[in-house]
Amino acid sequence: MKTVLLQSSRLVSVVLFMLYGMSMFAQRQDILLNNDWNFRFSHQVQKGTEVRVDLPHTWNAQDALSGKIDYKRGIGNYEKNLFIRPEWKGKRLFIRFEGVNNIADVFINRRHIGEHRGGYGAFIFEITGKVEYGKENSILVRVNNGEQLDIMPLVGDFNFYGGIYRDVHLLITDETCISPLDYASPGVRLIQDSVSHRYAKVRAIVDLSNGSSGNQEVELNVRLLDGQRVVKEGTKNVNLSGNEVMQQELTFEIDQPHLWNGRQDPFLYQAEVTLFRNGQMVDRVTQPLGLRFYRIDPDKGFFLNGKHLPLQGVCRHQDRSEVGNALRPQHHEEDVALMLEMGVNAVRLAHYPQATYFYDLMDKNGIIVWAEIPFVGPGGYNDKGFVDLPAFRANGKEQLKELIRQHYNHLSICVWGLFNELTELGDNPVEYIKELNVLAHQEDTTRPTTSASNQMGDLNFITDAIAWNRYDGWYGGTPADLGKWLDRMHKDHPEICIAISEYGAGASIYHQQDSLVKTVPTSWWHPENWQTYYHIENWKTISSRPYVWGSFVWNMFDFGAAHRTEGDRPGINDKGLVTFDRKVRKDAFYFYKANWNREEPMLYLTGKRNTVRTQRLQTITAFTNLSGAELFVNGKSYGKAIPDSYAILEWKNVELEPGENEIKVVSTNKKLPLSDSFHCRL
8 A cells, every 4th residue: 555655646746747847848938048158269270279258258358448459359259068958859949149249150060050240239040950959069159340341330439349248048939939030029019009198009019930830729818917917908819820920919908007207107017928829828928018108399308298308318338347348237237326326317328239138227217218229430530430332231220120129118218319420421321311210110100210410411300309419618619619509500400309419528537636627638638627517517508408308428437449548548438427447436427416316315525536736725616405515624614505506516715724634514404414525635
């Protein structure tokens, strides 16, 4: 009797294990393939030259960031072994790369399976029939970041890091699945046909794929969720012929929808798209759904959900010290935390599509996004951003499709950017920009297009909105010139929607001066106080003109540009409000924080890194979003001050003593006893 019971128990265990296994493998699996790659350059043909690396990885983290102008631009080989489990037979296998710069040729067991040209979009290949089951299989990726005339971008004032610098995934699905093969998109597109405070209509378009030769009867289910609560649900029975790919559509209407309202209330529904066969779930994809409506007015600016919203924005490059562009989740999270601290509510992701995870963070935190393709001009350098080649034109259109299809459901994205600082001299891009504009509207009927220009010409009158990169008070002129230019442009072209896509000035935290003296931008001297002054004066101009639909500081963070020889070291563009390593917030950061972040009480003394002073009489400046503060120098009060409308406190003719001095400010609000201080020598 004991033996029978034991055998019965084992049988139950086996059955439960089999049922668990069937359930587990009936659903989509996503396996990260980031660890244990072997890397070598293509010229290293000797055996044993490989080094072990983990992804994300770039081979330019050292040479490009040291200011080496001819940093390595060539071919690097990445290879790893992957055991393909026997139970995966009968499933579909896909390998998905989130970002490889900029040409990737992929081989399975040394057989070429596909090529992707473009460094900033995701791409995917099906490897179902190309692997050996129950064995180790080789994945080889030959990556080329060399200069190419048929791939965007041709030029750029930033580093073209080589490598597999974003995650790599193995997707395992049922033979019938929600297809990931449409430009590596999620296979689900949520189109907001109509949204208001009272009503929303959303269409879910789902790509279905049958990888088997026989017909498949499946049930498509879409649920809109508010947490665990089902808001709406729709179901459709679908008959898929053998090896067929088709789109299916379900429409939902929601009364009194909860709107996504930027930083104030970044509420998200979830769209859960599930595929069933014979009552068993075979695939599921979940996407964010944030319902919102917005418009851009040429006279009154940007409106979100019917209410005017001044876009207080910054630009962001996807690199940082030590790691280059091989960013990990904590790097993205730190960047977002700094933006939120400063009070940012909009970001221009320059000059290319960025990591999916960063768009996720924008959705969740309510930050409006300008997303753009890498159609980039030379700025103040040589060469050209447009060459009239059929292959270049085709590549740009492919990258635009990738951007829109991969990131369509990221509700934070409100404009698609089509170019940055192009010129009409030589090969003229105007007609091509028109083609891109038409394509963008074909791909997405709900979002406007925009671009960033730095000159006049026909190219400024193509997209739905336009923005200019202006550096009044840095690359010539004075900050006052910005207001004159804006007013003249708005008067001459009242029909266009105008924004400032870039404005900024360089600053080194090691460069300090007593007097406010403008420097030469290309010199090795970038005093911090001039950057602070520049931003104060430019923000006064921008914030007083409601027709400016958005403004974007260049840049939120210092970033790598190997060809630059200025500031405190080669290879860095130091226009950031935060240092390249994210460790130091510059004075201008706190100016914006005092103006943009009213929820977090703050009091900050400027110039605290200027520890050696040469002038006995000083002007002491502080930023605060409180009602006022009192200044003490060596314990002596210099009186109380009330901030002006730009959160600035000033005490003039403050006398320092020879030797060491303590400068301290204390808030006059007794309920919020904030203070700040520093020491300096005269």
